Amino acid sequence: MKITFIVPAIGKKPGKKYIGTWKMEPLTIAMLKALTPPDVETELFDDRIELINYETSTDLVCITVETYTAKRSYKIAQKFRERGIPVVMGGYHVTLCPEEAAEHCDSVMIGNAETVWKTMLEDFGRGKIKPVYQGNTAEYDIQPDKSIFTGKKYLPVSLVETGRGCIHSCDFCSICRFYESHYHARSHELIIDDLKRSKHDIAFLVDDNLVADHNNAIRLFEEITPLKKKWAGQGTLSMARNEKLLKAMKKSGCEVILIGFESLNPENLRQMNKSFNLAMGERDELVKRVHDAGLGIYATFVFGYDNDDERTVEEALEFAKKHKFYTAAFNHLLPFPNTPLYKRLREDNRLIYDKWWLADGYNYGELAFNPKKISAEKLSKLCRDARKEFSSARTVMSRGFASLGRTSPLLWGLFWAMNLRLGEEVDQKMNVPIGENLDELPK
Ligand code: B12
Numbered sequence: 151m152k153i154t155f156i157v158p159a160i161g162k163k164p165g166k167k168y169i170g171t172w173k174m175e176p177l178t179i180a181m182l183k184a185l186t187p188p189d190v191e192t193e194l195f196d197d198r199i200e201l202i203n204y205e206t207s208t209d210l211v212c213i214t215v216e217t218y219t220a221k222r223s224y225k226i227a228q229k230f231r232e233r234g235i236p237v238v239m240g241g242y243h244v245t246l247c248p249e250e251a252a253e254h255c256d257s258v259m260i261g262n263a264e265t266v267w268k269t270m271l272e273d274f275g276r277g278k279i280k281p282v283y284q285g286n287t288a289e290y291d292i293q294p295d296k297s298i299f300t301g302k303k304y305l306p307v308s309l310v311e312t313g314r315g316c317i318h319s320c321d322f323c324s325i326c327r328f329y330e331s332h333y334h335a336r337s338h339e340l341i342i343d344d345l346k347r348s349k350h351d352i353a354f355l356v357d358d359n360l361v362a363d364h365n366n367a368i369r370l371f372e373e374i375t376p377l378k379k380k381w382a383g384q385g386t387l388s389m390a391r392n393e394k395l396l397k398a399m400k401k402s403g404c405e406v407i408l409i410g411f412e413s414l415n416p417e418n419l420r421q422m423n424k425s426f427n428l429a430m431g432e433r434d435e436l437v438k439r440v441h442d443a444g445l446g447i448y449a450t451f452v453f454g455y456d457n458d459d460e461r462t463v464e465e466a467l468e469f470a471k472k473h474k475f476y477t478a479a480f481n482h483l484l485p486f487p488n489t490p491l492y493k494r495l496r497e498d499n500r501l502i503y504d505k506w507w508l509a510d511g512y513n514y515g516e517l518a519f520n521p522k523k524i525s526a527e528k529l530s531k532l533c534r535d536a537r538k539e540f541s542s543a544r545t546v547m548s549r550g551f552a553s554l555g556r557t558s559p560l561l562w563g564l565f566w567a568m569n570l571r572l573g574e575e576v577d578q579k580m581n582v583p584i585g586e587n588l589d590e591l592p593k
């Protein structure tokens with residue numbers, strides 16, 4: 151039996167390069183490969199870095215689908231199904247919208263694959279694949295098999311999972327829908343083993359809130375310190391209230407931590423069900439503590455909540471410049487399917503498209519709903535301009551020198567490469583036509 155794995159791109163601009171910072175190893179495929187018995191032949195086409203061979207000789211096509219890649223995934227599936235090759239789909243979007251995905255493939259997998267992948271392959275082998283498989287989100291005790299990436303050009307960063315899910319319930323978030331607001335910590339033995347196997351010196355610890363449990367996090371950081379890796383991850387400002395945690399993070403090799411500030415406006419934080427960001431205390435002081443501990447911050451903001459107006463983006467930009475963050479994202483809000491945000495906007499008749507992810511003419515960077523106090527076009531432009539300004543030579547220089555005092559020489563070097571690239575990418579990302587230009591060669 152032979153399986154063809156596919157990672158779809160979100161879409162391509164004719165003749166342009168695909169987004170550099172998105173070319174990370176797709177850990178998802180390494181997990182599916184690890185679950186696959188060794189006698190099954192496998193191949194991978196990563197649409198972000200290569201052309202898909204639609205004529206490949208294969209028995210089964212397995213596509214990982216995110217909301218941004220859904221339209222393209224459905225088109226790719228159609229091409230294989232026209233040849234009579236069955237297609238299985240799984241991933242975030244499929245779990246959020248199983249009925250929609252089922253219209254475009256032979257079988258959908260809801261949730262995680264670990265507990266059902268082998269059954270699905272056995273059913274397929276007997277010619278009896280089921281239309282739906284329901285995975286159990288709690289069990290994942292295997293190591294990824296990254297041999298499937300051999301010969302592919304990805305960024306030199308190893309993705310290592312430390313936990314799945316999140317206990318919070320922010321109204322815009324797909325993760326808490328997928329994991330029903332539960333967190334599943336991964337065993338420290340597996341994490342350490344995974345880090346030891348990873349071939350790069352820099353790791354991205356895949357966890358949506360690495361510091362959800364301070365004591366577990368401190369223990370983990372103490373255990374990985376001897377591995378001498380440099381790493382980045384995602385957490386909340388709550389880490390700043392625990393000096394022991396900050397010290398353990400730094401000592402274990404943490405250089406940059408992504409923090410979702412989302413909004414500086416308390417009413418917006420309440421509306422998005424993220425008031426826990428408010429309960430942590432004085433924001434400037436907490437940011438200072440994280441910086442003083444020698445950690446860079448990747449700050450993320452989201453705009454489009456009901457209290458946002460033309461000033462809001464500027465205020466966030468000023469805040470980000472004041473603290474000289476390692477980097478920052480100025481995103482507009484996007485209603486992902488099956489989230490409370492999506493339902494609220496639909497009830498209020500504020501959606502511009504019923505399903506933006508499938509809509510003709512929908513481009514990356516555009517709003518898919520009408521904000522209350524600002525027009526959709528204006529907000530999209532303000533986000534773009536904030537990204538441009540934050541990555542302008544003047545701002546990058548001043549942030550770069552602040553970063554010198556915080557992060558290690560390795561990450562300082564990376565700072566320039568990353569920030570200059572991000573600056574270049576602002577307009578590369580803007581207006582990528584979602585799902586379009588299927589046969590465009592990546593550069
Ligand atoms: C690492 C990461 C990235 C990396 C690289 C991603 C990659 N594909 O290589 C970078 C930084 C580049 C990135 C970029 C973006 N990302 Co991202 N990313 C993640 C993150 C943190 C981890 C993904 C991962 O490796 N997980 C570990 C694997 C093992 O888990 P998994 O993918 O869920 O796979 C399991 C199941 O879903 C299932 N499964 C998955 N696929 C399939 C396929 C089949 C056939 C089957 C049977 C089963 C199956 O089985 C797997 C094993 O159990 C997730 C959040 C998260 N915690 O998962 C967000 C996430 C996937 N990203 C998200 C988004 C929105 C984006 C961006 C659009 C952000 C932006 N605005 O710029 C871009 C799009 C880039 C692109 N697609 O080209 C969203 C997607 C939401 C959605 N509804 O689709 C997520 C969920 C984050 C979020 N906050 O909501 N991302």
Ligand code: SF4
Nearest residue numbers: 316318320323326358
């Ligand atoms: S804290 Fe982050 S991962 Fe958790 S629900 Fe909120 S946005 Fe999602």
